[in-house]
Amino acid sequence: MGTATPDAQDGTFAALRGQLRDAAERFAEAPGAAADILAGMVDDVDRALAEELEIFPVCHHSPASALAMARRLREKRPKVVYLELCEDMRPLLDELRNCRLPVALQAFASDVQGFDPEWAPLSVVAPITEASAEYQAIAYALETPGVELVAVDWSTDHVFQWEESDPAARRTAADPDAAAASRPGDEEDSEEDGESALHGDAVGIELGDLRPGFAELEEYLLHHGRVRHWSEWWDQYVEQPLSGAGYDAYRQAMLLVGSLFRRLRDTGDLRRSEERERFMWTRMRQHLAASELDAGDALYVCGALHAASRVEQFGARSDAPYEIAERTGTRWLHGLIPSSHSAIEAQFGLARGSVSIAAATWEKALKRSGVAPFRLAGQKGTSRKAPKAAPVSDAPAEDRLSGFLTTPPEPGVLDEQELLTWAVDIVRLARRNGYMASTADAIAVVETSVLLAGVRGRNRPTPYDFQDAAITCIEKDTVPGRRDVRRLCEILLGGDRVGQVGYAALPPLAQNVLDRLEPLGVDLTKRTVQRALLDLRSEPRLQACSDVLWILHRMLPDGIVRPIMGSRRLGERSVQESWDLSLGRDQRWLVELGYEGVTIEQVLEQRLRKIAWAPDATASAALGAVEDALVLLGNRRFVDELGARAVELLSAERTVDDAPDVLKRVRRLLAHYRASEPELPAWCKEFVTEGYAHYCTLLPTAFTEDETGVRQVAAMLGFLFGMESLALSLGCDHAQLEIAVAQSHPEAPAKVALLWAARVQLGVLSRSDLRERCDEMLGNPLVVPAFPHYLSGFVHALEPVPTFAPFVVEVMSKAFGSLPDHLLLPWLPRLVMTLREHAAELVPVLTREAGRTFPGSLPALDAWTPPWEAVRPREPDSRAGVPSAPSGPVAELLAAHPAACDAAAALFGLDPVWQAAPAGPASASSAASELLGRHPDAAGALAALLTR
Structure with missing residues (x-):
C-alpha cells in the first residue's frame, strides 16, 4: 500500500464515520460517549494510514498477522524494519539460526543497581514462535542483504525504571504488554507443568498482544459470541475472517480493533503504553536521521494498540521533544532460553492450547494460501523456501473497512x-x-x-x-x-511444541559444561531423561565428570541433575555413581547459570561468598559454605577465607538460635580435619576457642530467656562439653564453664532438668541426689503435672551428655509406670516430635541403652527387676560399726574383677584405695566387701549390670 496525504484521507472514511455515528445515535437516546468512541476509532485509523512511515499492526502468535506480514514484505521490500522489541535484545536475534522455535529472548541481572534490591534477580523474556508476524519480519531482515533490523522499544533497564517510578503500573500475567513476575511452575507435578515454567518468574514482554482493558467488555463479547474464552473469540471473529482478507482490509481492521481497546483501556495501562510509544517514535526518527533513509522505505511492526497511537511524538515528521532517560548501573546479561507453547500461555494469561492451535492453523493456512514464509537459513526444525518478488503497490488507500464490517463472513465448508x-x-x-x-x-x-x-x-x-x-x-x-x-x-x-537453544547460541559456561560431560557418552541435547553410569574405579578419567555433576546438583533446581547411586560428603567418595540428567529438557536453568560466570566453579565460589557475606549471614550459614567448598571445590585458600568469616560471624551473634546447626556442622568439620590432616587449620582452632568463650558468656541468659528454646540451650551445652578438651588445650579456662553454670537460674521445668544434667556432668550434683529429686517429684501431687516437662529436658540433655542415657531410661521408665494417663498421653506427642527432630542423635543412644537395660524376651520380662530397684537395703556391719557389703556370688564376682571396682569408685568421685590384706581370694573378697559396704547403691547397680 502506498502512502496517502492527510487531505486525501479526510474523505476516505467519511461514509464509515457517518454510519458509526448514526448507529450510536440509534442505540443510545442521544449522542454521547459511544458516538465519540466510534468516531474517534475511525480518526485513529485515518491518522495511522496517513503516516509516511508505514505501520504494520499485529497480534502476537496470530497466523493471520503472519500471513499478512509475509505477503506485505514481498510486495514492499522495505530497507529497514523497526520492531517493537527491547532495544538491548537486538543482538540475540542473530542467534535464532542456532535454535529450534519457540525460544525466548532473555535479559537477566543478578547484581541490581538503581532498583529495589528485593527485586533481584531481574529477568525479562520475549518469546518468539514461528507462527508470528515478528518472526517473519526478523527472518526477512536477517536473510535479505541490505536490510536493517532495528529494535526500538524500551530497553530492559527502562522496563524496570517504569516499575520503579510507577508501582501502580505493575502487571499481572494477563497484561497485554508486560506481564508481571509469575511462577506458574514452582511445583511441577507433571511434565506439562514443567513446560509452563520455562520462563520462570521473568517479566514477559509480549509483542503485539490484544486483549480488552476491562472485564465487562470481555464478558459481553464472550457471551454474545457463544465462546468460552478470549482466545476462542479472537480466533472465530478476527483471526479466521482476516486470514483470507487482503492487506488493506487486514491493516484497517487491526487498526480499528487496536483503537477500540486503546480507548477502553485503564488509565494507568494507557499511560505506560503511551510512554513506550514516545520512546519508539523517538528512536525511529533518530535512526532515520542518522541513516538518511526515506521513511517510505521503512516498515514499523508493532502491536495494533500501539499502531493507533495518539501521542504528540507520533509520526516520522513530528518535532515534539522527548528525553530518553539514562540507564542505571545494573549490568544486564542476555541470552536465549527454550520456550514452549504452554509457557507462553501460562505467562500471558492465554487459554490452554491456544498457541498450539494457532501453530496448527498457521501450517494449514500456508498450505491453503500457497504463501512461502520467510525462514532463517539453517534453523532447526524448518526448511527455507526462497521468497518470490512481487511489485510494490502504490495505489492510494481505499475504504476496505466498511465492506469488511458490513459483509458477513463467508460460510465455511465442513471438512x-x-x-x-x-x-x-x-x-x-x-x-x-x-x-x-x-x-x-x-x-x-x-x-x-x-x-x-x-x-x-x-x-x-x-x-x-x-x-x-x-x-x-x-x-x-x-x-x-x-x-x-x-x-x-x-x-x-498442535502439541506443546518446546524450543531448544543450539550449542552455538549457548553462553560459554553452558558450552563448557557440555564439553566436560562429553566423556559420559550421553546425548545431553535430548529432551528425555538420560541415565549416566560412572565406574570411577575402572575409569578414573570420569572423575572430572563426577565433579561437574556434583557441582551442578548443588546449584541447579532439584531433578535436573539427580544422583541415583552414590554420594559425596565430607570424607566420603563413591567408587560408582548413577545419574539421571535432564539438561536438554531444562536448558533454561543452565543458560541462566551462564549469566553468572564463565565456569561453574567460579559461579559456585561467587554464590558461597555471597552466602557468607550476606547482610543476614550467620555462623551456621558460613560453616555450610565451608563444607560445600571442601566437598565440591577443594580450594584451601577459599575454605580458610570462609572459615575466618564464620569466626567473625559467631563472635558478632547476640542470639543462639543457630546453635544446633553450628554444633552439627562444626562436629562434622572437626571429624573431617582430624581424619584427613595432621592438624586443625588455624580458623578451626579459633572457632572453637571463640565459641567456647561466646557460649559461656551467653549461657546464663539463654537459660532464663523465654525466647530461647531448650534445643538451643542443649546445643550450647553440647558445644561446651564436646569441645571442652580441645578448647582447654588451646588455652581456654574451665572456670568459665563452671561460673556460667553456677550463674544459670532457669524457671522453666525443661531447662531446670537440663541444668541438673549439666551440673551432674560437672560433678557438682551426684546422680543419686538427682535420682532422689526425681523420686520426690513423682511422689508430690503438686509437681506431678509438670513432670513431663522435666522429662523433655532430660531427653534434650542427651545432646550435651550422651552418658546420661541410663538415667534418662530410668526416669522415663518410672514416669511411664507411675504417671496417670491424663498427664502421660498429652505428653507423648511432644516426646515423639522431640525424638523425631533429633532422630540421628538421640534415638540411637536411647535405643542402645534401653536394649542393655530391658530383657530381650517375654519370659525374661516376667522375672525381671529393674536395676534401679534391685539395690539391697543397707545392713549394719558387726565390725567397727561399718555397714556390711553384699556377700555371696556378688562379692566374689567383684573381688575377681578389682579393676571394675576401681572404675566404679572413680566414677562416683571416690578414692579407690584397697586395704592391705594377705594375698588370696578371701582377703580380696574382704577388702571388696568393705569398700562396697560403704556404697551399697553402686554395688547393687554394678552387680545387676555384670550378672545379666
Whole structure:
C-alpha cells in the first residue's frame, strides 16, 4: 500500500464515520460517549494510514498477522524494519539460526543497581514462535542483504525504571504488554507443568498482544459470541475472517480493533503504553536521521494498540521533544532460553492450547494460501523456501473497512475428512492414556462437534468445538491417567511444541559444561531423561565428570541433575555413581547459570561468598559454605577465607538460635580435619576457642530467656562439653564453664532438668541426689503435672551428655509406670516430635541403652527387676560399726574383677584405695566387701549390670 496525504484521507472514511455515528445515535437516546468512541476509532485509523512511515499492526502468535506480514514484505521490500522489541535484545536475534522455535529472548541481572534490591534477580523474556508476524519480519531482515533490523522499544533497564517510578503500573500475567513476575511452575507435578515454567518468574514482554482493558467488555463479547474464552473469540471473529482478507482490509481492521481497546483501556495501562510509544517514535526518527533513509522505505511492526497511537511524538515528521532517560548501573546479561507453547500461555494469561492451535492453523493456512514464509537459513526444525518478488503497490488507500464490517463472513465448508481424522486420532490417543474409548465414541465426537458448531452459529466445527465434543463423549466423569481429554486434544491439534537453544547460541559456561560431560557418552541435547553410569574405579578419567555433576546438583533446581547411586560428603567418595540428567529438557536453568560466570566453579565460589557475606549471614550459614567448598571445590585458600568469616560471624551473634546447626556442622568439620590432616587449620582452632568463650558468656541468659528454646540451650551445652578438651588445650579456662553454670537460674521445668544434667556432668550434683529429686517429684501431687516437662529436658540433655542415657531410661521408665494417663498421653506427642527432630542423635543412644537395660524376651520380662530397684537395703556391719557389703556370688564376682571396682569408685568421685590384706581370694573378697559396704547403691547397680 502506498502512502496517502492527510487531505486525501479526510474523505476516505467519511461514509464509515457517518454510519458509526448514526448507529450510536440509534442505540443510545442521544449522542454521547459511544458516538465519540466510534468516531474517534475511525480518526485513529485515518491518522495511522496517513503516516509516511508505514505501520504494520499485529497480534502476537496470530497466523493471520503472519500471513499478512509475509505477503506485505514481498510486495514492499522495505530497507529497514523497526520492531517493537527491547532495544538491548537486538543482538540475540542473530542467534535464532542456532535454535529450534519457540525460544525466548532473555535479559537477566543478578547484581541490581538503581532498583529495589528485593527485586533481584531481574529477568525479562520475549518469546518468539514461528507462527508470528515478528518472526517473519526478523527472518526477512536477517536473510535479505541490505536490510536493517532495528529494535526500538524500551530497553530492559527502562522496563524496570517504569516499575520503579510507577508501582501502580505493575502487571499481572494477563497484561497485554508486560506481564508481571509469575511462577506458574514452582511445583511441577507433571511434565506439562514443567513446560509452563520455562520462563520462570521473568517479566514477559509480549509483542503485539490484544486483549480488552476491562472485564465487562470481555464478558459481553464472550457471551454474545457463544465462546468460552478470549482466545476462542479472537480466533472465530478476527483471526479466521482476516486470514483470507487482503492487506488493506487486514491493516484497517487491526487498526480499528487496536483503537477500540486503546480507548477502553485503564488509565494507568494507557499511560505506560503511551510512554513506550514516545520512546519508539523517538528512536525511529533518530535512526532515520542518522541513516538518511526515506521513511517510505521503512516498515514499523508493532502491536495494533500501539499502531493507533495518539501521542504528540507520533509520526516520522513530528518535532515534539522527548528525553530518553539514562540507564542505571545494573549490568544486564542476555541470552536465549527454550520456550514452549504452554509457557507462553501460562505467562500471558492465554487459554490452554491456544498457541498450539494457532501453530496448527498457521501450517494449514500456508498450505491453503500457497504463501512461502520467510525462514532463517539453517534453523532447526524448518526448511527455507526462497521468497518470490512481487511489485510494490502504490495505489492510494481505499475504504476496505466498511465492506469488511458490513459483509458477513463467508460460510465455511465442513471438512468431513479432517473432522473424521481428528475423531479417530483422539480416540486412539485416549485409549493409549487409559480411557475406555471405542469407535462409537469417535462417531459421537463427530456428531457432537457438528451439533455444537450449529448451536454456536457456525457453519463448520472449530478446534474448540471439537475439544468440547471430545471431553463430553470420551472423558465422561473420570480421568484414568495424568492427562485429561482437554490436554489430549491440545496434543492432537498442535502439541506443546518446546524450543531448544543450539550449542552455538549457548553462553560459554553452558558450552563448557557440555564439553566436560562429553566423556559420559550421553546425548545431553535430548529432551528425555538420560541415565549416566560412572565406574570411577575402572575409569578414573570420569572423575572430572563426577565433579561437574556434583557441582551442578548443588546449584541447579532439584531433578535436573539427580544422583541415583552414590554420594559425596565430607570424607566420603563413591567408587560408582548413577545419574539421571535432564539438561536438554531444562536448558533454561543452565543458560541462566551462564549469566553468572564463565565456569561453574567460579559461579559456585561467587554464590558461597555471597552466602557468607550476606547482610543476614550467620555462623551456621558460613560453616555450610565451608563444607560445600571442601566437598565440591577443594580450594584451601577459599575454605580458610570462609572459615575466618564464620569466626567473625559467631563472635558478632547476640542470639543462639543457630546453635544446633553450628554444633552439627562444626562436629562434622572437626571429624573431617582430624581424619584427613595432621592438624586443625588455624580458623578451626579459633572457632572453637571463640565459641567456647561466646557460649559461656551467653549461657546464663539463654537459660532464663523465654525466647530461647531448650534445643538451643542443649546445643550450647553440647558445644561446651564436646569441645571442652580441645578448647582447654588451646588455652581456654574451665572456670568459665563452671561460673556460667553456677550463674544459670532457669524457671522453666525443661531447662531446670537440663541444668541438673549439666551440673551432674560437672560433678557438682551426684546422680543419686538427682535420682532422689526425681523420686520426690513423682511422689508430690503438686509437681506431678509438670513432670513431663522435666522429662523433655532430660531427653534434650542427651545432646550435651550422651552418658546420661541410663538415667534418662530410668526416669522415663518410672514416669511411664507411675504417671496417670491424663498427664502421660498429652505428653507423648511432644516426646515423639522431640525424638523425631533429633532422630540421628538421640534415638540411637536411647535405643542402645534401653536394649542393655530391658530383657530381650517375654519370659525374661516376667522375672525381671529393674536395676534401679534391685539395690539391697543397707545392713549394719558387726565390725567397727561399718555397714556390711553384699556377700555371696556378688562379692566374689567383684573381688575377681578389682579393676571394675576401681572404675566404679572413680566414677562416683571416690578414692579407690584397697586395704592391705594377705594375698588370696578371701582377703580380696574382704577388702571388696568393705569398700562396697560403704556404697551399697553402686554395688547393687554394678552387680545387676555384670550378672545379666
